[in-house]
Amino acid sequence: MQLFLGIDGGGTGCRAAVANAAGAILGRGAAGPANIASDPAGAAANIIAAMEGALAEAGGGEIAAAGLGLAGANAAGATERLRATLPFARVTVVTDAITAVKGALGAGDGVVAALGTGSVFAVQRAGMVRQIGGRGLVLGDEASGAWIGRAMLAASLRAVDGFTVMTPLLAELVEEIGGPDGVVAFSLRARPADFAALAPRVAQSDDPAAMAVMARAEADVAEAACLLRGGDDLPLVFLGGLGTVFAARMAGRFPVQAALGTALDGALMLAREAA
Amino acid sequence: MQLFLGIDGGGTGCRAAVANAAGAILGRGAAGPANIASDPAGAAANIIAAMEGALAEAGGGEIAAAGLGLAGANAAGATERLRATLPFARVTVVTDAITAVKGALGAGDGVVAALGTGSVFAVQRAGMVRQIGGRGLVLGDEASGAWIGRAMLAASLRAVDGFTVMTPLLAELVEEIGGPDGVVAFSLRARPADFAALAPRVAQSDDPAAMAVMARAEADVAEAACLLRGGDDLPLVFLGGLGTVFAARMAGRFPVQAALGTALDGALMLAREAA
Numbered sequence: 414m415q416l417f418l419g420i421d422g423g424g425t426g427c428r429a430a431v432a433n434a435a436g437a438i439l440g441r442g443a444a445g446p447a448n449i450a451s452d453p454a455g456a457a458a459n460i461i462a463a464m465e466g467a468l469a470e471a472g473g474g475e476i477a478a479a480g481l482g483l484a485g486a487n488a489a490g491a492t493e494r495l496r497a498t499l500p501f502a503r504v505t506v507v508t509d510a511i512t513a514v515k516g517a518l519g520a521g522d523g524v525v526a527a528l529g530t531g532s533v534f535a536v537q538r539a540g541m542v543r544q545i546g547g548r549g550l551v552l553g554d555e556a557s558g559a560w561i562g563r564a565m566l567a568a569s570l571r572a573v574d575g576f577t578v579m580t581p582l583l584a585e586l587v588e589e590i591g592g593p594d595g596v597v598a599f600s601l602r603a604r605p606a607d608f609a610a611l612a613p614r615v616a617q618s619d620d621p622a623a624m625a626v627m628a629r630a631e632a633d634v635a636e637a638a639c640l641l642r643g644g645d646d647l648p649l650v651f652l653g654g655l656g657t658v659f660a661a662r663m664a665g666r667f668p669v670q671a672a673l674g675t676a677l678d679g680a681l682m683l684a685r686e687a688a
Numbered sequence: 689m690q691l692f693l694g695i696d697g698g699g700t701g702c703r704a705a706v707a708n709a710a711g712a713i714l715g716r717g718a719a720g721p722a723n724i725a726s727d728p729a730g731a732a733a734n735i736i737a738a739m740e741g742a743l744a745e746a747g748g749g750e751i752a753a754a755g756l757g758l759a760g761a762n763a764a765g766a767t768e769r770l771r772a773t774l775p776f777a778r779v780t781v782v783t784d785a786i787t788a789v790k791g792a793l794g795a796g797d798g799v800v801a802a803l804g805t806g807s808v809f810a811v812q813r814a815g816m817v818r819q820i821g822g823r824g825l826v827l828g829d830e831a832s833g834a835w836i837g838r839a840m841l842a843a844s845l846r847a848v849d850g851f852t853v854m855t856p857l858l859a860e861l862v863e864e865i866g867g868p869d870g871v872v873a874f875s876l877r878a879r880p881a882d883f884a885a886l887a888p889r890v891a892q893s894d895d896p897a898a899m900a901v902m903a904r905a906e907a908d909v910a911e912a913a914c915l916l917r918g919g920d921d922l923p924l925v926f927l928g929g930l931g932t933v934f935a936a937r938m939a940g941r942f943p944v945q946a947a948l949g950t951a952l953d954g955a956l957m958l959a960r961e962a963a
Contacts, residue, residue, distance in 0.1 A: 487869070545849035548868075551875040552842040567827040574820035575915060593823075594762075600826040640850060 416471065417688065418479040418501070419680030420460055422447025423509050427456075429463035430677050431471045436685075439474075442466025449495050450485025457498045478503035480683025482512025482676050505687045510535065514542050515679030517650045517672040524641045526634055529653030530609040532557035534634075536641035546637060550605045555637075556630035558609030558655055564626045565615050566596055566608070572622070582620035586611070616658045631662055638667055691746065692963065693754040693776070694955030695735055697722025698784050702731075704738035705952050706746045711960075714749075717741025724770050725760025732773045753778035755958025757787025757951050780962045784951055785810065789817050791954030792925045792947035799916045801909055804928035805884040807832035809909075811916035821912060825880045830912075831905035833884030833930055839901045840890050841871055841883070847897070857895035861886070884929075891933045906937055913942055 414433060421428045427447035431440045444462035446455065460481065468474065479501040485508075486492050492506040514525045514535045525535045531554045533547030550559045569586050572579040573593045590596045599607075615623045638649055648670040651660040660669050689708060696703045702722035706715045719737035721730065735756065743749065754776040760783075761767050767781040789800045789810045800810045806829045808822030825834045844861050847854040848868045865871045874882070890898045913924055923945040926935040935944050 489869075545851075548845050548872050549876060551878075552838065552845055552872065563827065570823050570827055576820075576911065594764075597823050597827065601824060603826075636851065 414474050415477040415688075416468075416474040417681055417684035418464055418467070418476045419512075419677050419682075419684055420447070420463065420479065420481040420483070421509060421512055421676040421680050422449075422456060422460060422463075422481065422483040424448050424451075424484050427459045427463045428677050429460075429467040430681060431464075431467040431474070431476075432681050432684075434685075436681070438681075439472070440467040440470030442468070442470065446484075448484040449491045450488035453491065453494055456483065456485070457495060460495075460499070476501055478684045478688035479505070480512070480680040480685075480687060481506045482509040482515075482680045482683070483507075484509050503687045505683045507683065508544075509676055510544055510547065511542050512679035512683065513652055513676040514544075515682050516674040516676045517652060517679070518648075519673045519682070521648075522645075523648040523650060523670070524638055525650045525652060526638060526656070526659065527652040528557055528634070528655040528659055530558050530605050532560065532653075534637040534641060536643075536647065543641070545641065550608070554605070555633035556655075556659070557605075558612035559605035560608075561615050561626055561630055561655075562608030562611035563600070563603075564629065565611060565623065566590075566600060568622050568626060569593075569596060577622070580620050580622040582614070582618050583622045612655060616655065627662070631659065634659055634663065635666060638663075642667075689749050690752040690963075691743075691749040692956055692959040693739055693742070693751045694787075694952050694957075694959055695722070695738065695754065695756040695758070696784060696787055696951040696955050697724075697731060697735060697738075697756065697758040699723050699726075699759050702734045702738045703952050704735075704742040705956060706739075706742040706749070706751075707956050707959075709960075711956070713956075714747070715742040715745030717743070717745065721759075723759040724766045725763035728766065728769055731758065731760070732770060735770075735774070751776055753959045753963035754780070755787070755955040755960075755962060756781045757784040757790075757955045757958070758782075759784050778962045780958045782958065783819075785819055785822065786817050787954035787958065788927055788951040789819075789954065790957050791949040791951045792927060793923075794948045794957070796923075796948075797920075798923040798925060798945070799913055800925045800927060801913060801931070801934065802927040803832055803909070803930040803934055805833050805880050807835065807909075807928075809912040809916060811918075811922065818916070820916065825883070829880070830908035831930075831934070832880075833887035834880035835883075836890050836901055836905055836930075837883030837886035838875070838878075839904065840886060840898065841865075841875060843897050843901060844868075844871060852897070855895050855897040857889070857893050858897045887930060891930060902937070906934065909934055909938065910941060913938075917942075 419430045427444045429442040432438045442463040444459035447459045449456040535544040569583040572583045649667040694705045702719045704717040707713045717738040719734035722734045724731040802808045810819040844858040847858045924942040
């Protein structure tokens with residue numbers, strides 16, 4: 414029986430699924446991280462391990478084609494190096510962002526806003542995906558969890574300095590983090606995930622400063638969505654840990670849809686296309 | 689003869705001056721860095737070395753009182769530790785920002801905007817200094833050189849993504865830094881000084897994107913100046929590598945004055961006050 418392999422590999426883990434020609438998933442597997450830019454050898458090993466798990470669950474078979482969505486696949490030379498080590502005759506390797514878009518939209522046109530620790534936006538038109546954003550917190554990642562947390566801490570220092578009023582949530586954060594000097598010290602060692610850890614509290618709060626930060630985030634998402642929709646009536650799908658937050662906020666402004674499937678579903682789509 | 693010692697110690701060097709009771713500087717000295725938070729022992733040694741140089745040039749004498757403006761003096765416990773190691777009966781230790789303000793304004797009321805790699809704003813009223821900003825690039829340092837450089841690179845990626853037009857200077861920067869991926873990679877390793885190295889080109893340019901970044905920076909400086917002036921007709925003094933840029937831009941909006949003296953002059957003022 415001809416099988417199709419989908420791989421969704423990110424910085425924290427790698428998931429595999431094996432499906433038949435009709436699209437039914439026959440087996441699943443998982444393994445460690447698969448970032449092919451930062452650890453090519455480890456990524457290749459984890460891809461194979463996840464595949465073997467899925468194949469075993471499926472009861473064995475021949476991989477006709479594979480679709481891989483991998484973190485780091487946009488790094489120069491990374492996919493070529495990986496492809497040479499893989500035992501598949503037909504294989505398509507793209508970033509995990511692309512498989513997420515394919516999974517969320519299927520073959521249809523639409524816009525995807527992925528809002529987690531970082532943020533990235535993409536549009537699919539006639540099967541072609543164009544991605545914007547996703548530049549990291551220093552220069553971008555607008556409306557991401559990290560951006561929201563950092564914006565709230567910046568707002569707290571502006572309130573300390575007297576530019577704006579000190580709201581209850583700002584005061585609470587400054588107190589928790591050890592006063593203004595503690596906030597500065599935190600900012601110097603914080604990774605994006607550390608800022609993002611503050612985002613759920615900001616997103617759920619009716620504190621005026623939190624609402625102002627969320628309004629700015631929503632404006633940034635709307636700007637990206639408008640740019641990518643380009644005046645066409647394309648659906649908007651939200652992904653990521655903050656996806657539901659923005660989906661709820663923006664359902665009145667855009668035709669918000671639920672994702673059709675996962676990044677692994679997108680990888681399986683690529684595998685069938687590669688066959 | 690009774691002498692007064694002023695010390696201006698920063699992260700890159702330490703300057704000393706010895707003056708007589710009439711305020712005439714009789715000798716100067718210099719030594720290595722004097723950040724008393726990051727290297728207390730090295731800072732103390734460099735302060736003494738700079739002082740000895742100044743005293744030697746002055747032909748010797750007794751230090752009646754010392755005023756020290758030192759980087760890191762706002763860190764908890766730092767000034768107490770230093771004071772215990774210094775051989776001066778009367779000594780005042782403050783941050784180098786405070787001595788910069790005292791030097792710039794003398795005893796008069798006014799506002800100081802220090803715009804270099806970072807930014808910090810202060811007001812002096814009746815000899816009391818209140819400082820705002822200076823929180824570092826992650827959460828603040830608005831209108832600083834690092835902020836300007838970073839804003840310009842963020843604008844370059846927004847132009848790449850199609851949010852705004854790609855102006856000549858944005859295109860030039862993206863090309864120089866190795867394309868959009870190169871800009872992202874640069875942002876991940878860049879220190880504030882690396883971003884600030886781009887600022888002079890931005891400040892001098894008539895490129896539309898550069899002018900937009902500078903307009904935002906000017907608005908931030910104006911907001912800080914308005915907050916600190918509090919409706920009073922206080923002069924505004926600009927310090928730092930970008931001080932002349934903003935002084936020229938804002939002379940029509942605020943009563944811009946030249947600095948009366950340096951941070952070392954401010955330190956000598958403190959020494960005379962301590963006596």
